[in-house]
Amino acid sequence: MKTTDSALSRLETHLGRLLVAGVAVSAASLSIGLGLYLASPGSNDSHLLLVGGLFVLMATPMVRVIVSFAEYVRMKDWFFMATTIVVLGVLAVSVLMAIRRL
Amino acid sequence: MAAGAVAGALGALLGIGGGVFLVPFLNIGLGLPYEISIATSLMTVIATSSAVSAGTTGKNLINLRLGMLLEVGSAAGGLIAALTLEYLTKRQLYFIFAAVTVAISAIMVSRLDRRNVMPPSVDPGVLGGRFIDETGHEVVYRTKRLPVALAASFFAGNISGILGIGGGILKVPALNAWCGVPMRAAAATSALMIGVTAVSSVPVYYARGFINPPLAAAAVLGVLAGSRAGLHFAGRSRARWLKLLMASVLLAVSAIYFFRAL
Numbered sequence: 330m331k332t333t334d335s336a337l338s339r340l341e342t343h344l345g346r347l348l349v350a351g352v353a354v355s356a357a358s359l360s361i362g363l364g365l366y367l368a369s370p371g372s373n374d375s376h377l378l379l380v381g382g383l384f385v386l387m388a389t390p391m392v393r394v395i396v397s398f399a400e401y402v403r404m405k406d407w408f409f410m411a412t413t414i415v416v417l418g419v420l421a422v423s424v425l426m427a428i429r430r431l
Numbered sequence: 432m433a434a435g436a437v438a439g440a441l442g443a444l445l446g447i448g449g450g451v452f453l454v455p456f457l458n459i460g461l462g463l464p465y466e467i468s469i470a471t472s473l474m475t476v477i478a479t480s481s482a483v484s485a486g487t488t489g490k491n492l493i494n495l496r497l498g499m500l501l502e503v504g505s506a507a508g509g510l511i512a513a514l515t516l517e518y519l520t521k522r523q524l525y526f527i528f529a530a531v532t533v534a535i536s537a538i539m540v541s542r543l544d545r546r547n548v549m550p551p552s553v554d555p556g557v558l559g560g561r562f563i564d565e566t567g568h569e570v571v572y573r574t575k576r577l578p579v580a581l582a583a584s585f586f587a588g589n590i591s592g593i594l595g596i597g598g599g600i601l602k603v604p605a606l607n608a609w610c611g612v613p614m615r616a617a618a619a620t621s622a623l624m625i626g627v628t629a630v631s632s633v634p635v636y637y638a639r640g641f642i643n644p645p646l647a648a649a650a651v652l653g654v655l656a657g658s659r660a661g662l663h664f665a666g667r668s669r670a671r672w673l674k675l676l677m678a679s680v681l682l683a684v685s686a687i688y689f690f691r692a693l
Contacts, residue, residue, distance in 0.1 A: 337495055344495075345488030348481045355478070356655055359648040366645045379644035383474065386651065387633060389481050390626035397499060412499050419506040419631055423513065427634035 340400045344393055351389030358382030391420055453650065454595045455687050463646075465521065469595025470641035473629040475654040476597040480626030482658045484619070491562040492619035494612070497574055500558070501620075502627045504581045505588030505598060509631035512592025519593065525692035528594060529685045535604045536681035540674075560616055575611040583609075584624070592632035597625035600681065607674075614673055 362378030369375070398413040453475060457468035487493060559573035574580065583605035587598030599621040606617040636642065 338491065340495060341488045341491070341493060345485050348485035348488075352478065352481045352485060352655065356652065359652055363645060363648045363652065366648075370645075376644065379648050383637075383642065383644060383647055383651075386474065386477050386481075387630055387637075390477060390630045394499075394502075394627060397495070409496055409499060412503060416499065416502045416506050416627065419503070419510055420627070423506075423510050423631045423634050426510075426514065427638035430635065430638035 336400070336404050340397065343396060343400065347393060347396060348389060351385060351392070355382045355385040355389070358385060394420065453654075455691075457650075459691075466516075466636070466639075466641045467643060467646075469593075470633065470636035471643070471647050471650050472595035473591070473633045473636065474642065474647045475650050476591070476595075476629040477626050477633065478651045478655050479597065479658050480622055480624075480629070482655055483622040484626070486659075487619045487622070490619075491560065492616050493623050494558070494560045494574075494616055494620045495623075497558045497560075497580070497612070498620045498624050500577075501580055501584040501602070502624050504584035505591070505602070505624055505628040506631040508585040508588025508590075508598075509592040509628045510635075512589045513632035513635040516593055522692050525688045528590060529689035529692065531590075531601065532681045532685040532688070535601065536678045536685070538604060538608045540678045562616060570613055570616075572611055572613050572616065576609055580606060580610045588628045588631065591625070591628050597621075598628050599625050600677075600684070604677070604681075618673070 358378050359382035362375050362382055365372055365375035366379065394413060394416050398410065398417065401410040401413055453472045454468050457463045457471060458465055463471075484493065558577065559571070561569060561571045563569055583602055584598075587601040587605075590596065590601060591598035599618070602621045602624070603614075603617045606612040606621070607614050612620070633642075
């Protein structure tokens with residue numbers, strides 16, 4: 330039980346770093362994009378930064394699930410590996426439905 | 432942006448997204464279409480989830496296994512919500528939501544002084560956990576009634592996608608009152624989960640043009656600023672006050688949706 334406890338703590342630390350990075354990149358992109366938008370509404374650069382920031386924001390939880398999956402594979406925790414695959418599958422369906430409607 | 436900040440602070444404090452405040456503000460206050468309000472709110476839910484979870488890692492408060500397992504339910508609920516939103520009448524949903532929030536609020540108040548804590552020698556099992564609470568004591572808990580937790584997560588995910596909220600407002604009380612998860616662990620685990628829940632419906636709304644990038648950016652930045660403030664307070668307040676605050680928030684939300692349904 331102890332080894333899994335420490336493995337889970339390590340996963341928590343990894344995920345924490347990932348979330349910090351995702352939020353920082355997205356917040357920076359959104360603030361600069363919003364600033365540019367307010368300076369000159371409709372400019373191409375501002376649109377790119379705003380959409381980019383929103384995409385990074387949406388991607389962060391998805392990457393979080395993928396990292397968890399890799400970590401459960403390393404722990405050889407098959408039950409939670411399967412659980413994570415199901416969650417990834419649901420997210421994949423959501424993204425595919427979105428792409429089909431774009 | 433100011434609304435985003437207030438919503439973010441309350442959301443972070445309670446382990447829920449700030450959507451319960453943001454949606455009525457955008458929809459009624461600013462007169463934006465309902466679809467745009469919920470899609471914008473769900474974007475801020477993702478931001479709250481990532482920011483709050485990043486702030487709580489390292490304390491063992493987040494139950495990663497339980498969270499991933501329940502995400503099966505909440506993500507499926509969110510996806511189904513996104514695909515069925517256009518076929519549902521909002522009036523009925525508001526009524527259901529108002530009724531559910533009143534019920535949960537009552538449960539919260541009735542269990543104010545119940546503690547889901549065991550002696551430190553107890554083995555928490557695969558889905559339980561242990562953490563050090565604000566007074567420095569070790570807290571150990573087991574997760575009970577997993578099917579209830581899964582069903583609550585599915586329902587929360589569904590409501591999340593339809594009403595533009597994180598869904599933590601439904602999950603946290605259910606986990607706390609019925610499944611033996613202490614308030615702080617329930618809130619931290621839910622905060623991590625709501626990001627995935629929102630991401631299971633947001634891409635579909637984005638593709639349908641419900642996201643206005645500058646508006647979403649302003650809301651997200653406001654909520655990020657607010658959630659930092661909320662996190663600052665969350666470490667200091669007691670579990671009892673968190674529960675009371677949450678119960679009053681639920682009552683207010685319920686009243687808002689009840690009157691909207693009329």
